[in-house]
Amino acid sequence: MSPSLRQKNDTLARAVAWTTISVASFFTGAAQGQQDERIWVDAGGTYSVQATLIDWTGDSVVLLRSDGGEVRLSLSQLSEQDKVYVAERKVTGSALNKLRGGPPVAPTIDPLPPLTLPTADELGDPADTPGSPMAMDGTVQSVKLDSLPKSLPADRSLFEVGLTARRIAIPRVDFNTTVSEPRAITMSGYEDKQTIALAMSVSHHIRLPGEKTRQELVAFDILNQRVSVPMQHSETIRLLDHRMDTGKSLVLVGFNSLGRGGDLAVVDGWTGGSLELSRRRPVSGKADPGAMHQLRFAKWIDDEHVLAIIDQSLGLWNIVSGKQLYRVDGIESRSMPALSGGGRYLAIPYEGGVDLMATETGESLGRIKVEKQVPGVAFSPQGDMLAIATTRRVRAWDLPSAALAGDVRSLNSLGLGTPLWIDHDLLLTDDGTLVSLHRGVPIWRYDVAGTQRQSFGKHIAIFRKTPLTEMTVVSIPHPAARQMIQRIDASPSPIQPDKWRVLGRSGWGSGGWVDRDVQIGGLTNSRR
Template sequence: MIFKPTSVSRFATSAFAVGAFFLIAIPTTATAQQVNRVWVDSSGLHSVDASLVRVTEDQQFVILRRSDGGTVTLMIDQLSLEDREFIDDHLRRDIEGNRLRQRPPEAPEHDPLPVLALSTTVDQDRVSPSLGGQLNLESNNVVRPRRQLPEEAEADCSPWSIGCTDAVISIDEIDFADEVSAPIPIVVTDDWQTRKTSVAVSLSEHTLIPGQATRRQLLRFDFGDQSSIVAMQSKGRVRLLDHHIGSGRSLLLTGHGTMGEGGSIALAEGWNEDNVRQISQQLLPGADSSVGQSPPKLLWANLVDSQHVIAQLKSSIVLWNLVSGETVFRIDHVDPRSEPALSEGGRYLAVPASGAVDLYAVETGKPLGRIKVEPQMPGVSFSPYGNALAIVTSRRLRIWNLVDAALDADISSRESFGQGAPTWIDHDMLLSSNGILASQFRGLPIWKYDLAAAKVTRVGKHVAIVRKEPWSQLVTMQLPHQSAKRILKQLDATSIKVDESDWRIPGRSTWDGGAWVDRSRADRSLRVSRNPSSRR
């Protein structure tokens, strides 16, 4: 390590703690992350192999990330001449890059990889309900995380394109206690063999009223006639977990308890006819009441292809073949608070942990690396373009570039970003779980939308929002809305540097059942500062 020889061990043993302190406490600029290089002190006696994370705003310190993921903060004046020249060149390029921020960046272009289909021992054309059984957690392939930073990886965008129109579709009143899934895009084929995008949700009423039918349904929303259609009526509770556009199959949780415990995972199809039916079903491990143990709770699940599901139960993530019941691999010691994410093409899995995000290759279970953050449980979401991963903590939004294996953006907010996964609006904008709209290239939170008791999903260039009472409706729209666009236009037109440490979200909107109502607006008087700090 660099600095005096007597201080080498102190910095070696506490590098991460020191780095974490400076990352949080020191105002910084120049956030682009570089490849590893050898940094040497001015005496030439001490060195460290690390990549440049950032330079502090006062340009007195440089923050580096070692190959093991830990960070260390060093004084620039104590570095070698070559390293100081490297930093000067980096700062000069950063200033030149900020001049380009007067226009939004172009969307990345990545060709989809071949449709992912994992190897299987069962012919998918022979799927039959008789193949149903009970899943188990036993596996010969138990995966452990890799502590180093991820290396460069191919972009994994979706091989299918979807899109919808603006819509406000009412649903019969949904009580706050009722279980409603997040809206999930599906593609149906009509009588003329035209493919069109719809959105589906599941609805299971919590309260049983004698003499009345209980809604335990799958609903499909048709954008053509602005209506909702009951595609499945179930005797027991049903939850729509995911949909695989290529095969037309959906993933369901059925027969679970009021708290989501127990039940079965099922494959279903039949959206084209609005007659969805189960074609394969497997009990969750321990869901058999005869075992005498408390039933497990399915915390998260996604379809990888037409047969394979990756799911989290308690502290394990498992990749199963739902047709054969085979366990492909298992990841242990997963925090039950974690909400994993699957990339659009199904190849990468992001698993949040306290203070980190672990990446895995879905085909093999191979660990790809770990991205460290402050000691919180982050929310994660892959870009629709397949090239980036959004990582959100309470007041930080980071964008990890999968292709370059580098940090692309780091946005701070005076207000909390919430605790859930963010929703990508496009290649620049993201919407936090509690409604904060943030721009990567501007490096700022732009607007706050009221998303209380709502669930949000991206559908092409739109977002689909499902709300319970008092509105009980599905809404599809494009964001940002007009008032937020005016903020962006004014922000981009000003040559004054924005002091992000003093930046307050300019506007907020609530929903009135048909449109956004702006409750506060500051587009005429942006809070700006004439100090030399950059927007990043």
């Protein structure tokens, strides 16, 4: 065959697979279910084909055109958005959203060795100077990868916290009083025995004439149902984080009613029963030192290093010397990051996606794009998945396989805050909706509006201000929701997410969860 004839045949074969279209029409649509026919675009954005993904083998995909013909293409020939579409479906292994006989078993993952960051002594940094602000002179990291993250090892925590279901009431906390999320701590409990407790801060900003405001750290001994106030402070105080191995907490003290200003400090002495405040460092920004800067996020990385966001800048600091190791600017003001259990990875939401970052260096590990919202993010207890929640969708990105491990869509809003992992399959969204990753649907809705909450395995610690101020530790899913999950798994009908509604709701009452809107005979083909 002559070269010119071979070239014509190659061009004709490519024209059969790809048809030129306007690329703009492709990027305005969102990817649908795996069996949906869609428009596929080549890597150069010149050719397209309307087809359905029916199979993938290694680095290639098989598409079924509307005329019945099949097209086999390598992943390198596809656009970036098509590659994401294929990656999202590689984990499911099925064209239909069918049940797999039960949720996936949580993998057995051993914690990775702790990060080893240079100490102040190793760097020869000057000793702590009382009152010196947090430095903003670290190396600026500006490169952000626009590609999906590659395979990353799971990064689970060294510690597992087990709690018992309990209700503990405390004196009333007013609506305008600031309270922190519950944090697990180790402290001296009943008869001076070491026990796992929950701690939180209570800070009241409004001072009436002759009235002493509440600025305190509160500890809840869950097992013995006791509550204590280990610290009463003269300034506003907010509990930010706690290290179980050293017993040290991070707090912000002296901030104003807008949450600005104040000092980052360390609290120690939970196990000894006498708390002490040390290492106070004024919160400073990269510009205008006299301004009231806002500390929005702070987490321990190890005994000396703290990862924090001040205004729109994220940095890693040595809290002993006050030295900043690096800085990342341009953090979205609505962003609430998530740190993996072992401290290796940080997920930073932005409008339209999530950036993954290595906390040790500040280097970008890739980004996962979503709808044009600032999503809520949370790493799984095993440290192998990242939940990404938008108003009507919850995704789970699997770090080791670098692919989507679950995708739940909802007809109703799921909220827009941080989701909580219950186990390897179930998550509680910001508005209290319980979703199942492997079933692909929302199951139940719990009334958690206006509460502060944190998950500890299958138990959720919930702090309510009204109608009764109390710390509640409950098991989720509760019996009615568990019964519905069993009925879902026993039903032979395939799930139809586009027609699905939650099967019931529960509000909190004096005796526990009070169920309503329960779909008694709801698992019919019309609902599934």
